[in-house]
Amino acid sequence: MATISRDNRGLRLAVRYLVLVLVALVFAFPLVFMIVSSLKPTAQLLSDTSSLRAFLPVGDISLSNYTAAFQRAPIGRFVLNSVFVTVVTVTASLFLCSLAAFSFTYLKWRGNGLLLSIALATLIVPFETIAIPLLLFVSRLPWLGLDGIEYGWLNTYRVQIIPWIADALTIFLFVQYFKDLPRELIEAARAEGASWWQIYRRVVMPLSGPVLATAAILKSLKMYNEQYLWPLIVVQDEAHRPIMVGLGYFFQLNVAWGEVMAYLSVITLPVLAFYLVLQRAFIASIASTGVKG
Amino acid sequence: MGSKLTQSNRAGWAFALPGFGLIALFIIVPFFFAFALSLTDQRLISPNPTQYVGLENYRNLLGLAVITLEPERDESGGIVRDEDGALQYPRVRSITRSDEYSQYAGMREWFRWQSGDNARVVVASDVIFMKALVNTLTFVIVVAPVQGGLALVLALLINQRLRGINVFRTVFFMPVVVSIVVVSLLWRFIYDGNDGLLNNLLSGLTFGLFKPVDWIGNPDTALGSIIAMSIWQAVGFHMVIWLAGLQTISPTLYEAAAIEGASKWQTFRYVTWPGLRNTAVLVLIVITMQSFALFAQIDVMTNGGPLDSTQTLVFQAVERGYGKQDISGGSTISVILFLLVLTISLIQRYLTRERN
Numbered sequence: 343m344a345t346i347s348r349d350n351r352g353l354r355l356a357v358r359y360l361v362l363v364l365v366a367l368v369f370a371f372p373l374v375f376m377i378v379s380s381l382k383p384t385a386q387l388l389s390d391t392s393s394l395r396a397f398l399p400v401g402d403i404s405l406s407n408y409t410a411a412f413q414r415a416p417i418g419r420f421v422l423n424s425v426f427v428t429v430v431t432v433t434a435s436l437f438l439c440s441l442a443a444f445s446f447t448y449l450k451w452r453g454n455g456l457l458l459s460i461a462l463a464t465l466i467v468p469f470e471t472i473a474i475p476l477l478l479f480v481s482r483l484p485w486l487g488l489d490g491i492e493y494g495w496l497n498t499y500r501v502q503i504i505p506w507i508a509d510a511l512t513i514f515l516f517v518q519y520f521k522d523l524p525r526e527l528i529e530a531a532r533a534e535g536a537s538w539w540q541i542y543r544r545v546v547m548p549l550s551g552p553v554l555a556t557a558a559i560l561k562s563l564k565m566y567n568e569q570y571l572w573p574l575i576v577v578q579d580e581a582h583r584p585i586m587v588g589l590g591y592f593f594q595l596n597v598a599w600g601e602v603m604a605y606l607s608v609i610t611l612p613v614l615a616f617y618l619v620l621q622r623a624f625i626a627s628i629a630s631t632g633v634k635g
Numbered sequence: 636m637g638s639k640l641t642q643s644n645r646a647g648w649a650f651a652l653p654g655f656g657l658i659a660l661f662i663i664v665p666f667f668f669a670f671a672l673s674l675t676d677q678r679l680i681s682p683n684p685t686q687y688v689g690l691e692n693y694r695n696l697l698g699l700a701v702i703t704l705e706p707e708r709d710e711s712g713g714i715v716r717d718e719d720g721a722l723q724y725p726r727v728r729s730i731t732r733s734d735e736y737s738q739y740a741g742m743r744e745w746f747r748w749q750s751g752d753n754a755r756v757v758v759a760s761d762v763i764f765m766k767a768l769v770n771t772l773t774f775v776i777v778v779a780p781v782q783g784g785l786a787l788v789l790a791l792l793i794n795q796r797l798r799g800i801n802v803f804r805t806v807f808f809m810p811v812v813v814s815i816v817v818v819s820l821l822w823r824f825i826y827d828g829n830d831g832l833l834n835n836l837l838s839g840l841t842f843g844l845f846k847p848v849d850w851i852g853n854p855d856t857a858l859g860s861i862i863a864m865s866i867w868q869a870v871g872f873h874m875v876i877w878l879a880g881l882q883t884i885s886p887t888l889y890e891a892a893a894i895e896g897a898s899k900w901q902t903f904r905y906v907t908w909p910g911l912r913n914t915a916v917l918v919l920i921v922i923t924m925q926s927f928a929l930f931a932q933i934d935v936m937t938n939g940g941p942l943d944s945t946q947t948l949v950f951q952a953v954e955r956g957y958g959k960q961d962i963s964g965g966s967t968i969s970v971i972l973f974l975l976v977l978t979i980s981l982i983q984r985y986l987t988r989e990r991n
Binding site: 355366453464476505610 | 643644645646647648649650651652653654655656657658659661662663664665666668669672677679789792795797800803804805806807808809810811812813814815816817818820821822824825830831832835839867871872875876878879880914917918924927928930931934935949952953956957962965966968969970972973976977980
């Protein structure tokens with residue numbers, strides 16, 4: 343009997359792993375296919391789809407798709423645009439949202455509760471429902487440039503950055519985190535005569551590593567990966583176009599799939615690499631949006 | 636008043652204002668703009684002054700009517716049939732374009748059904764909008780429970796104590812860090828009717844029995860294919876949220892259940908699921924909101940086709956507001972979309988409220 347029950351346990355374990363492996367294949371196969379295909383000439387890529395060769399780097403392997411894709415479209419420029427917009431927006435967002443959350447959490451002032459409620463209420467307004475009126479709004483907004491006041495923000499970096507800096511989710515994450523910090527630290531600093539700015543800079547921010555990481559990861563993913571609809575309607579010139587909109591170069595009828603896979607890999611591999619290195623932080627940041635929600 | 640401001644008041648405003656000001660300027664102001672613009676004929680660029688038009692934009696989108704068509708009769712009053720024996724009806728156009736029935740002016744046939752000898756025809760002022768509305772609701776109604784449920788199953792799989800389980804968690808979550816735009820273009824190839832990977836895989840697995848399908852080129856399968864792909868991309872996100880919920884359940888509850896001799900299902904039903912209540916509400920509401928925003932997949936894969944089978948509200952709002960520069964029309968769709976999101980979130984909150 344003992345041997346049978348041990349076999350049983352071994353079998354059950356094997357079934358569990360089999361299920362996990364099958365599910366993992368479902369999630370991995372398109373991405374493996376994308377990366378492997380980016381190394382093959384289009385003709386071979388198409389013929390390989392009829393066998394398991396589709397997932398193996400075999401045959402005529404080279405980086406020539408990458409060279410061709412970079413020649414077809416100014417991909418380098420698009421990558422730089424996306425990285426620039428992401429870095430500036432995330433930096434500004436961490437600063438302004440943490441500052442606002444600091445004020446909402448620790449300072450007593452008239453209107454505090456009301457303004458926080460109004461800000462958090464915007465969580466139920468999907469961006470897609472304000473995109474069209476916002477398009478009209480930014481097309482008429484003034485801007486003080488080097489040549490004096492000009493009107494209209496279309497085809498600029500600022501139209502991709504400034505509307506995205508402050509958002510309710512980031513403020514909410516900071517407020518939740520600040521609430522759990524020990525109040526005595528702030529009261530002690532106040533008693534010693536520190537200004538609010540000094541408390542923010544010297545006491546609260548140095549303790550905020552985890553929430554800064556969470557907010558930075560979520561906002562970076564949003565800015566780099568998810569910026570599509572907005573730049574599509576407010577940026578027409580190539581010089582300011584971000585990477586996802588640049589994909590439009592590859593939409594024509596006779597799609598050169600090898601080049602498409604190369605471009606997709608260029609976009610995706612850096613993010614995947616970040617994720618694999620920092621996966622604990624990535625997963626913790628997603629999880630924290632659910633806690634107490 | 637100025638003298639009454641304490642240090643804390645001034646610092647409070649100064650610290651909160653930049654962040655709050657940006658939210659007010661770029662979310663709250665355009666939100667109210669949408670309502671105001673939907674009552675006008677505003678265009679992105681126009682030489683004519685903008686005019687107030689009342690609810691005309693809403694009428695142009697939401698106008699619906701049912702017309703009953705009687706079969707054609709010959710002079711003696713007998714019903715006319717064609718060679719196949721089918722009944723003959725007057726053309727819908729003959730009614731919507733006649734001066735006699737001015738209430739139907741500008742409407743087009745959406746769909747019809749048979750009722751005795753008569754045909755009932757549903758005509759709409761904006762058939763494409765109606766299709767977009769139905770497709771969006773279908774997408775939400777399918778994706779919210781299926782994605783939420785699958786995410787929970789994955790979370791339970793990952794929550795097992797097995798060696799190397801973190802590797803599987805890493806893989807399941809991977810598509811979440813890939814842009815939906817990238818995923819859509821990649822799956823355009825996977826779904827391709829000729830050389831597509833999916834057709835080849837399925838025909839290989841069934842030893843050639845499977846007939847190739849043009850997944851996104853066929854009106855019957857296009858929306859379903861986009862639904863499956865969207866779930867594939869996003870399900871890992873909600874798996875992680877469920878996982879966080881699972882880990883807040885106290886292990887002593889599980890020990891107690893084990894001592895009582897509860898089965899696996901009983902443990903799930905009476906320990907796990909009650910502990911996940913708040914998580915469930917959050918997951919449902921978040922997926923619903925994200926589903927209503929369906930746009931990138933459509934723009935990259937189908938442009939609303941084939942035969943408008945994948946039109947969505949956001950796609951239509953953008954096509955009108957940006958493509959045709961019809962800001963008021965796009966804003967009207969946006970307002971309707973927002974009211975839908977709000978209504979459904981409120982209903983979900985009501986249905987999942989704490990009961991005493």
